[in-house]
Every structure is written in structure tokens, then in C-alpha cells.
Amino acid sequence: MERIWLANYPAGVPADIDPDIFSNVGSLLERSFKAYAERPAYAFMGHKTSYAQWGAQSMALAAYLQSLGLKKGDRVALMMPNVPQYPVAVAAVLRAGLVVVNVNPLYTPRELEHQLKDSGALAIVILENFAHTLQQVIAHTAVRHVVVANMGETLGFPLGPIVNYVVRHKKRLVPAWSLPGHVRWKQALQTGAGRSFSPPQVDTEDVALLQYTGGTTGVAKGATLTHRNIVANIVQSAAWYAPALGKLPKGQQLNTICALPLYHIFAFTVIMMLSAYEGGMMILIPNPRDLPATLKELAKYEVHSFPAVNTLFNGLLNHPDFDRVGWDKLKMCLGGGMAVQEAVARRWLERTGCPICEGYGLSETSPSAICNPTDTDRYSGTIGMPIPSTELQLVDDSGREVAPGLPGEIALRGPQVMRGYWNRPDDTAATFTADGFLRTGDIGEIDTRGYVKIIDRKKDMILVSGFNVYPNEVEGVAVMHPGVLEAAAIGVPDANSGEAVKLFVVKKDPALTEQQLRDFLHEQLTGYKRPKFIEFRGELPKTPVGKILRRELRPTA
Numbered sequence: 001m002e003r004i005w006l007a008n009y010p011a012g013v014p015a016d017i018d019p020d021i022f023s024n025v026g027s028l029l030e031r032s033f034k035a036y037a038e039r040p041a042y043a044f045m046g047h048k049t050s051y052a053q054w055g056a057q058s059m060a061l062a063a064y065l066q067s068l069g070l071k072k073g074d075r076v077a078l079m080m081p082n083v084p085q086y087p088v089a090v091a092a093v094l095r096a097g098l099v100v101v102n103v104n105p106l107y108t109p110r111e112l113e114h115q116l117k118d119s120g121a122l123a124i125v126i127l128e129n130f131a132h133t134l135q136q137v138i139a140h141t142a143v144r145h146v147v148v149a150n151m152g153e154t155l156g157f158p159l160g161p162i163v164n165y166v167v168r169h170k171k172r173l174v175p176a177w178s179l180p181g182h183v184r185w186k187q188a189l190q191t192g193a194g195r196s197f198s199p200p201q202v203d204t205e206d207v208a209l210l211q212y213t214g215g216t217t218g219v220a221k222g223a224t225l226t227h228r229n230i231v232a233n234i235v236q237s238a239a240w241y242a243p244a245l246g247k248l249p250k251g252q253q254l255n256t257i258c259a260l261p262l263y264h265i266f267a268f269t270v271i272m273m274l275s276a277y278e279g280g281m282m283i284l285i286p287n288p289r290d291l292p293a294t295l296k297e298l299a300k301y302e303v304h305s306f307p308a309v310n311t312l313f314n315g316l317l318n319h320p321d322f323d324r325v326g327w328d329k330l331k332m333c334l335g336g337g338m339a340v341q342e343a344v345a346r347r348w349l350e351r352t353g354c355p356i357c358e359g360y361g362l363s364e365t366s367p368s369a370i371c372n373p374t375d376t377d378r379y380s381g382t383i384g385m386p387i388p389s390t391e392l393q394l395v396d397d398s399g400r401e402v403a404p405g406l407p408g409e410i411a412l413r414g415p416q417v418m419r420g421y422w423n424r425p426d427d428t429a430a431t432f433t434a435d436g437f438l439r440t441g442d443i444g445e446i447d448t449r450g451y452v453k454i455i456d457r458k459k460d461m462i463l464v465s466g467f468n469v470y471p472n473e474v475e476g477v478a479v480m481h482p483g484v485l486e487a488a489a490i491g492v493p494d495a496n497s498g499e500a501v502k503l504f505v506v507k508k509d510p511a512l513t514e515q516q517l518r519d520f521l522h523e524q525l526t527g528y529k530r531p532k533f534i535e536f537r538g539e540l541p542k543t544p545v546g547k548i549l550r551r552e553l554r555p556t557a
Helices: 004-008 025-035 051-067 085-095 109-119 128-140 159-170 185-193 227-245 265-278 291-298 310-317 342-352 425-431 471-478 514-524
Strands: 040-044 047-050 075-079 099-102 123-127 145-149 207-213 221-226 255-258 281-284 305-308 332-335 356-361 368-371 391-395 408-413 438-446 452-457 462-464 467-469 484-494 498-507 533-537
Touching: 025 051, 025 085, 025 227, 025 265, 040 051, 040 265, 047 051, 051 085, 051 185, 075 085, 075 109, 085 099, 085 123, 085 265, 099 109, 109 128, 109 207, 109 221, 123 128, 128 145, 145 185, 207 227, 207 265, 221 227, 227 265, 227 332, 227 368, 255 265, 265 281, 265 305, 291 310, 310 332, 310 342, 310 484, 332 342, 342 356, 391 438, 452 471, 462 484, 462 498, 467 471, 471 484, 471 498, 471 514, 514 533
Parallel strands: 040 281, 075 099, 075 123, 099 207, 123 145, 255 281, 255 305, 305 332, 332 356, 498 533
Antiparallel strands: 040 047, 207 221, 356 368, 391 408, 408 438, 438 452, 462 467, 484 498
């Protein structure tokens, strides 16, 4: 497809970027450690860590990992929430030429065992809160080296011991565990600081990251992301966000809220890595589901950039402490991971003065691929247009490009697109078209300006009497009702129509009745799109990032 979207790029945004500006992610980070040495790189519970400290600590840990006998290409799992040890561990692993394996700390033993086995990880850095999970499976994996961190150890005295006491004894968030031979975080840094570090030769096509994905469709697979993939997406993102971030006063450091989990590719690249590239500061939020604590923490800072998901934007808007934060300094809000609903986007703009700029990506694209212009001032109802150096096709089931004006599966090609799935050549082959485009599994359409609209995921589509019903549309309409907080739509078997729409709803107004909602939907949706069944719930199942899990609603339908 001709890149028709280039004519509508904001002024100053290039058509293409140089994905080889750095030979590897480690060299990008090392440049920032030196260039921004005295600046704070991240803040956690009021404690700031400078770029120089980040560099020194990661160098010590890199030397320690080398001293264990780990060599270039070996995999190291990281199982932590948003704590200061995470960025240090990432930088250490990459500087040592090793491969980061991001692990969701809320994984069950079964899920953790699969990921450790599949990746072949030889070492893991883990927060003690989750050590009991590792204890149950480590004997069945290749992991031989364990570094255990804790919540308070980077905070100094007296805050550090207080935090650990509360976490361990008051909140009881650290179940008993035993991992013979483990090393504590501080001990690993002290040991590494006394060792010499030998920088390996790391090239652009070496693997940087295994990002596991696809658990909703079967067994989780590792998206194999190279150093070039990650560097490219950092530079692409910087170019695309420049119209918004360029509004910061000259010399002002960029402060970015990091409420999304860093083990997720959205936060990994678009928050941590981009912030490092720009010399910004991350505000680390370890548990964004604790909205009062999150808002209390954010009130301490001038915030400029806020990448999040629809459910987090919505949750914050509906909290009574929302206005304690100085939102007036926001320059950019990014919405990803799931569709941003118009009702949420409209309220966010009204309350903060900063629009939510919706984008799109996948673990397989490092993740950013499509985004609305960041100088926008309105909700577009689309995911925007392909970012620099990104090509797009809409294809049919056989991988052939569909005729102009027709919907098709979104397929992407660019320097940020993964090499393939780790040790899964068949899955890799099935995911790419003959000419190298990644098939996303999402159905979309593109207008004459180059803006892309997601219709829905192929597997989520509901077929009612031969008509396609897309859950995003039904959900988007439902949450426009002032009494609805959240909604999720699925298809359920129906004797008359094959499938029928069932809608799960979380109320904002306790007085909302089913009939009131049905009357509203009747006005907004044509007959076959209207839910046949409506069920009210106290909450909806979500991923740690806040994305609603429709698949977990199906067995209960």
C-alpha cells in the first residue's frame, strides 16, 4: 500500500528514521548515563536515582552476572513490578550481552514454569514477594542463579526498613519462601562492584528481549526482539511524540508517569527506554490499582507525559482525589493496549485539558506501530496512522492485500517488527505474509487520509444471523451511558441466530436498571447489535495492564 498517510504527518515528523543510530540498546543507555549523569532518572516513593547511579549500579550487576559464567545470548528472567531494581537489572542484562526475559510477577507457578522452560533462562532477578512462586518450580527449570530483591532496600534509612516492615509484616505480602543458594540484591551489586566488566560485542541483530505474548490464544510464545527492533521503536516514538513533547519549556526535564508495568512492552519501550533516550524522569508506581496511593504520589510532581490504558484513565477520572494532581502541565497522554472509549477521552480532555492520543501496537512490534498525531486536540475514533518507517497492508485470510476501501487484517512491516517467535518456526511462518508483513489478527480499515480504524480482533467477532457484530462498538456505546463504568461484550450460543450478544456491565450509578440501559442501547444500536443478555457485575476480569479479558467471561456466559 502506498504510504498515503505521510501527507498528513504533523510538521517536523520525518517519513523515516535511522534504526541503526545505536549499535545496541546498551550503547543508547550508556550515552544517557553520561549525558544526563546528574539528572534524576526515576523516582520511587519520593526517592530519586540519578542517571549516574543507574549506570554505576547496572555496571556492577553486569559484572556480577558475568562472574557467574553467563555469556552473550544467555537468558535472564526479570520478575518484578515497578521497583527501582527493575531498570537497573534491564540495563545490566543488556550491557552484558544477555537477553531480558520479562516475567509477569503475578504469574501462577504453572505459567512461570512454562516461561522459564521455554526461554531456557539460566538466571532470574526476582522481588521477594514472588519468591514462593519460583520456589515451587525452579527444580524443573534451567535456572541456576537467583538474585532476590526487596521493596525497601533502595530507599535508605529510615524509609527502607519501614517499607519492608509494612510489606512483610503488616500487609503480609511476602509469603514464606526458600531458595537455597540465592543471593540478595545488595550482595550481588557489592560483589560485582569489585569485579572487572568486559563489554561484549553486541550487534544490532543480536536478541535483546523475549517478550511473551499470545496466552489468550493458547500457549504463551516469546516474541524475539532484537537490539535493532528496540532502538528503532525508541527513535520512532521520539520522532512521533516530538510535536507534543516539544511544547515543554526549553531545559525542562520530561517527567513521565510509569503506572503501566515495566515488564509489559508498552511501558518497557514507550516509558522506560524513551524516557532514558530523552533524559527524562520516570515516576514509578508499583501498584496502580491502589488509586488513592497513585494519586497521592502523582501529586508530588509536575507531570508531562502519561501513557496508560482506558481502564486506568477511567478509574482515575472517577476517583474523588483526581483533582489533587496538577494535570495542567500535561503535554501528552497516550492510550494503548485496548480501545480508548470516546466517553473516557472526552471527560479526560474536559478535566485535564490534555487529549488522549490513541495508538496501537503489539509485543511483536516492540510495540508501537500506529498512532494518532500527538498535536491533536480531539478524539478521532481511530488508532491513527503508521508511524515513521512503518508500512501497512490490509490482507485477506490468504495474506493477499484486499481491494481499496474494504476491511482486512492489519499487517505491518518495519524495523520494529520482531524476528519471529522464540524456537517456534511454524508459528513464525504462519504469522508473516510471503512478503514479510506481520499479520496482527486485528481487523481494520483505512480512510483516504491514512487513518486506521480497528473493527475488532478476528477471534472476538460475534456472528449474529450472518451479520458481523464487533464487541468494541457495543462496549463503546454502552459506556456512553452516564450510569455505566465499564462494559464487555461477548458472543454466546443462540438457537435462533447462531450467536447472540451478551453484555457484562459494571455500574457507575447503583440505581441503573437493566431496562434503562436497554432503552439507551435501543436508540444507539441496530437490532442485531443489541445485547440479548445483560449481566451486572461488581468488576470485570483484567490483565495486569488493565485490559479487559473477554475470554474469562465466556465460560460463565
